Structures are given as structure tokens and as C-alpha cells.
Amino acid sequence: MADGLWELLDLHRGRFPGRLVDQVKELNQDASALILAWELSGLAPGLDRAGRDRLFAVCLALRVSQGLGHTRMALVPAEGDYADLLFRAAGLGPFDLRAFLASVPAIAGRPGEARPLIVDGDWLYAQRMLDHEQDLAARVQAMTARADLETIPVAEEVYLAPNPLNPLQRAAVEMALRGALTLVTGGPGTGKTTIVVAMLRALLRQGVARQDIALAAPTGKAARRMGQSIQKALEGLAVRTEAEQELADARVEPQTLHRLLVWHPVTERFHHGPGNTLPHKVVIVDEASMISQEHLCRLAGALAPGARLVLLGDAGQLPSVDAGCAFHDMVERLGANCVELRDSYRMDPSDPAGRNIYSVARSIRTPSVPELWEGEEPIHCRETLDQLEYRKVELLEPGPGVMRAFLARWFAREVTGLAGFRELAGRVFTFRGGAWGEGDAAALEALFDHFDGFRIICALREGQDHRGVEDINRLLHGWMGGVTGRGLQTAAPFFAGEPVLMTANDYRREIFNGDQGLVLKVAFDDGRYRQAAVFPRGPGWAAFPLEPLRQRLEHAYAMTVHKSQGSEYARIAVVLPRTSHKALTRELLYTGLTRARQSVVLLAERERIPFAAGNPARRESGLADRLIPGPPG
Numbered sequence: 001m002a003d004g005l006w007e008l009l010d011l012h013r014g015r016f017p018g019r020l021v022d023q024v025k026e027l028n029q030d031a032s033a034l035i036l037a038w039e040l041s042g043l044a045p046g047l048d049r050a051g052r053d054r055l056f057a058v059c060l061a062l063r064v065s066q067g068l069g070h071t072r073m074a075l076v077p078a079e080g081d082y083a084d085l086l087f088r089a090a091g092l093g094p095f096d097l098r099a100f101l102a103s104v105p106a107i108a109g110r111p112g113e114a115r116p117l118i119v120d121g122d123w124l125y126a127q128r129m130l131d132h133e134q135d136l137a138a139r140v141q142a143m144t145a146r147a148d149l150e151t152i153p154v155a156e157e158v159y160l161a162p163n164p165l166n167p168l169q170r171a172a173v174e175m176a177l178r179g180a181l182t183l184v185t186g187g188p189g190t191g192k193t194t195i196v197v198a199m200l201r202a203l204l205r206q207g208v209a210r211q212d213i214a215l216a217a218p219t220g221k222a223a224r225r226m227g228q229s230i231q232k233a234l235e236g237l238a239v240r241t242e243a244e245q246e247l248a249d250a251r252v253e254p255q256t257l258h259r260l261l262v263w264h265p266v267t268e269r270f271h272h273g274p275g276n277t278l279p280h281k282v283v284i285v286d287e288a289s290m291i292s293q294e295h296l297c298r299l300a301g302a303l304a305p306g307a308r309l310v311l312l313g314d315a316g317q318l319p320s321v322d323a324g325c326a327f328h329d330m331v332e333r334l335g336a337n338c339v340e341l342r343d344s345y346r347m348d349p350s351d352p353a354g355r356n357i358y359s360v361a362r363s364i365r366t367p368s369v370p371e372l373w374e375g376e377e378p379i380h381c382r383e384t385l386d387q388l389e390y391r392k393v394e395l396l397e398p399g400p401g402v403m404r405a406f407l408a409r410w411f412a413r414e415v416t417g418l419a420g421f422r423e424l425a426g427r428v429f430t431f432r433g434g435a436w437g438e439g440d441a442a443a444l445e446a447l448f449d450h451f452d453g454f455r456i457i458c459a460l461r462e463g464q465d466h467r468g469v470e471d472i473n474r475l476l477h478g479w480m481g482g483v484t485g486r487g488l489q490t491a492a493p494f495f496a497g498e499p500v501l502m503t504a505n506d507y508r509r510e511i512f513n514g515d516q517g518l519v520l521k522v523a524f525d526d527g528r529y530r531q532a533a534v535f536p537r538g539p540g541w542a543a544f545p546l547e548p549l550r551q552r553l554e555h556a557y558a559m560t561v562h563k564s565q566g567s568e569y570a571r572i573a574v575v576l577p578r579t580s581h582k583a584l585t586r587e588l589l590y591t592g593l594t595r596a597r598q599s600v601v602l603l604a605e606r607e608r609i610p611f612a613a614g615n616p617a618r619r620e621s622g623l624a625d626r627l628i629p630g631p632p633g
Helices: 002-010 018-026 032-041 048-068 083-091 095-104 127-145 169-177 192-205 220-235 243-248 257-261 294-301 324-332 352-365 369-374 402-414 421-426 440-451 470-482 547-552 586-595 608-613
Strands: 116-122 123-126 181-188 213-217 281-284 308-313 338-341 378-380 394-395 428-432 454-458 498-502 516-522 529-537 539-543 551-557 556-560 567-576 596-603
Touching: 018 048, 018 083, 018 547, 032 281, 048 083, 048 123, 083 338, 095 116, 095 352, 116 127, 116 421, 116 498, 123 127, 123 440, 127 181, 127 294, 127 539, 169 181, 169 192, 169 338, 181 324, 181 402, 192 220, 192 243, 192 281, 192 308, 213 220, 213 257, 220 243, 257 294, 294 324, 308 324, 324 338, 324 608, 352 394, 352 586, 352 596, 352 608, 394 421, 402 470, 402 567, 402 596, 421 440, 421 470, 421 567, 428 440, 440 516, 440 539, 454 470, 470 498, 470 551, 470 556, 529 547, 539 547, 547 551, 567 586, 586 608
Parallel strands: 181 308, 181 338, 213 281, 281 308, 378 394, 394 596, 428 516, 454 556, 454 567, 567 596
Antiparallel strands: 116 123, 498 516, 498 551, 516 529, 529 539
């Protein structure tokens, strides 16, 4: 869609100055920002050409601010920030933004007025963003003001099995049993999912029915990981109560937030909200750092009176793709409702690879730059491709030809390295009546387990010299054509055995933006086989003919760090830009590193690492200012 919009805009360069279009691209925003800003600027009557151009630039800057993750824009832009750059590219000199907005009352107003743009103090908001921020703050404050519940003591066994909880984990469980709002933050391997199991067991023993507890995550991938971890822990219990046995037998299946709130694509509304609340007494959500401010507002608004909300995540990770950093703001502000888990179980001496990854990630967050290169657990610098061990954190500087050579080795070692890969990927599967044919389940499990073991993660979608998602995916797709695409007379968008990623929600098929699957050859009910997209579904898989989904799928040999959130792999390669790009932040590098359990290969110039560690992501949001902290917990 974005490429088509850029092509359309190229036909109208007279309307949009070339420098402005180029600046929007440089800020990694798509063409829709220009179109929406132009439409919005047309809502103010009586403006001359100069006034219309100025209003368009303001609307564009606000739209770009949301695309960059901010919920508001400063009325006095700092020199060199996105608004300043856009105003300069539009040919505007310095001007009083507050006074200008006061001159267009049809489109700009104050809080409480029904205007597209709202001036609130020293900030400019889109009205929708301000409404969500105020509503979320009010609902969170109402939860924190509620008196704690009187709880029934829970048997000590809940805190000891299947794994004994440390004091902070135990405190988080106890907070969730008595409080209206519980925030749990912690880095990789700190046992966030472990305490979800303890919470579930404790709630069941306190008499909360299984159907009164909702489990959710922002993406399908994160929801499946959450469910798998819970199921594994439940099955590891030596002794179970009747309720725990029923829970294990039912196989826990957390939902995406969209499924929990029941999105109606026709009406473009959620079924559950303030007028039709969720039936659950407790809602537990994992990977909360990925939730946008708007969606967290919708979730809070859908809670029934008296319902409890538990949010688990890592406040040090990248915030949501969409605007806001709500989980981070709540953790930062609401200490009395928050538990921070600090002990990582990847630090087990028997797991030196995990210990090294965790230590490097911790040094990046500190940041402790000397520790990155000289500490007990440093980044291991390799001079050549042949020196890579694919263990711990290794850095390889991608000089001329290095990226392509590394990708060729990665393709052979990882992508096609599974024994019998060509036969498994080229197999004709049978999916009839919702059931797989003989031997298909074992083959699917082998393929999905294989691709769940590795991934290339990039800072940017577009990058020169194989430094971006699109370039890497294009290259590896071409190589896969020689493996499973032989015999095809024309090039195909996808070949059998290729990993793919959904880029939009498909509510009818119940596959969602960010879901990952494989393209395979599948025979459906009519007996004919065709290309299909196969996705995990519950304990198994579901297949869909590829053609209706083609425009919503992209290759997933490589993905952005944002898209990788909620996923975990044994081995990853992290590709960073050649220059000190604005997108290269501490949170991006930390999030990328912590997707791995055993091996991280950093493909970057050495100086990019301390630059990222010293460049924290800054999102402008007023949520933290609207939250009143309670006494320390």
C-alpha cells in the first residue's frame, strides 16, 4: 500500500515540495501521513495559500509525531527534531505555533472542545490521542484507589512447585491476589511466565472459576508462547488439585487482545467496552510493553467493575509500534502497584551462552560501555566470518562483501540446514475437513520447530548493502527458489518452505498482524493441491489458500526488531545500519539481543554499539504526568 501511495504522490510533486516528501521518507514514515495531513488542513475555511501551507505542515508534523510513537508534539520544537526538520523542508521560517493555532479555531481548540487539534499547555495533541490519555489515566487512578481485597491464605505448595518462587516473584503473586492493578516488569529469563502459573493456581484455590480468568497478549505469537509455557508448567506439577487438572486438560489458550475484546471489522468497533464489559474477574496480559496507549485504554475501559488487571512485560524493551509508552509510564510512576523482577534464570552457570547474552543486555541498559568489551561477559569481536562460533554475543563488522557472504552461510546453516529440508519443505500436505493427513503433523512439527530456532532481526526495513529487512528477504527468497522453486516457469512471490509474516488482521480466518507461518503445498477438500499459508492454531496448525492472503503476507527470513517482540529464538543475527541512525536506540538494541537464548551475531560497526547504548528512546507522552503515585509498595 505504501509503495502505491508514494507512486501516486510522485504524480503530484507540485502540491508537496520534493524536500518535504524526502524528509517524510527520511523519518521512515509512509505517504499516508502527507495525504491525511492535506485532508485535515482543508477543514479550516477562509485560509489563504500561505495559511493553508502552514496548517498542512503543522498537521503533517503532528501526524509524523504519532508515526514516531509520540502522543503529543511540543509547541516549541527543538532545533533538529522531526517538527523542525519538516517545517524547514516545507519552506517555513520560525513562527509562533501557539498564536497560529489560535487563529484557526475551526480546527484547533482547548481541552474539552470538539476540535481535531487540541492545545493542552505547551503541547499539541490530536483530540483522539488526548481523549485516550485522559481516559486511561482516570481508569488507572480509579484502580489504584480501590481498597485491597481480603484474601484467603494460599497453600505454600503454590509458591514451591513446579519451581520455587523467589521473594520478588512471590510478592508479585500476592499483589495480584489482593490488588486491582498489578504491574510486573523484568528482563529476559526473570520468570514472568512462572508467576503467571502461580497466579492461576492461587486464584483457582481461592475459588475463582477458570472461566472468570482471561489470559491475553498483544500478538498471536506472544499468546501462543504464553500458553505453551503455562501448559508445560502445569504438566510438570507432581500433584494437582481437581481444578488444576481441569486447567491442564483443557489446554490453556491465551487470546490476542483483539480476540479478547472481540473486534468487528464491519463496524470497526470492539464488542467489549464501557457499555458492554468483559465477563472476567481477573485479566492477565503478557508482553504489556507492546500494547499501545490506545489499546491499553480500550482494555481498561472494557474491565467490569471490581475486575483485577495484571500486566506483565519488560519496561526496558521497545515501546509499542503504535503511539505511546503506557506500560513504561505506569511502571515508572506507580511504584506501589509494581514489582520489578531482577534475578535472571539465564544466569545459571550451566548456561554460559544465556549468561553472556543477559550480561551484555544488562550492560547496554545501564549503560556500562567498558563492560561491553572488557567485562567478565563481554561482546566477543570476530575478525572474519570463519571465526564465528554461533555462541554467546559475537560482533562481526560487515566490510565489503561480508554481509552477502554471511547471509549465504546463514541460509545454508540455518534456513536449509535441517536434515531432509528439501523433502519436508517440498512435501504435499493434506488438509481436509480441518484434519491433517498421515505423517503431516510430524512433518509440520519438524518444520515449525526448525524455523522457531532462528531469525535475522534488523533495525530498519530498508537498508543498503543487505542491511534492511526488505533487501535480506529479497535475497534469501531468490536463493530459496533454487531449493524448492525448481520447475516453475515463472518467478513466484513465495516458494514452498518460506517463512512468512502477516501484516494485517484477518478476523474471518483469525490470523493477525504479526502472526508467523510457513508457505507449503497443501491439498484441500477438493483434492487439488496449491500453495497455502500454514499457521499455528492451538496445539496444531491451520492452512489457508495463499491467494486471498498474498497482499497481507511478507517474507520473514528477516524482520524488524519491533516485529520480533513477543518472540524468542535460540539463535539470531542482529543487523544494524552503517550510520548512527536515529532509530538505533538503547531499547532497540536491548530488545533485539534479548530475543535470543544461545547466540547473537551482531553485524555492525563496533562504534554503533556504544552509540545505541547511549541513545535512549524518548517518546513524548503526558500519561505519566497524569498519574498520581501512591506510597511505595
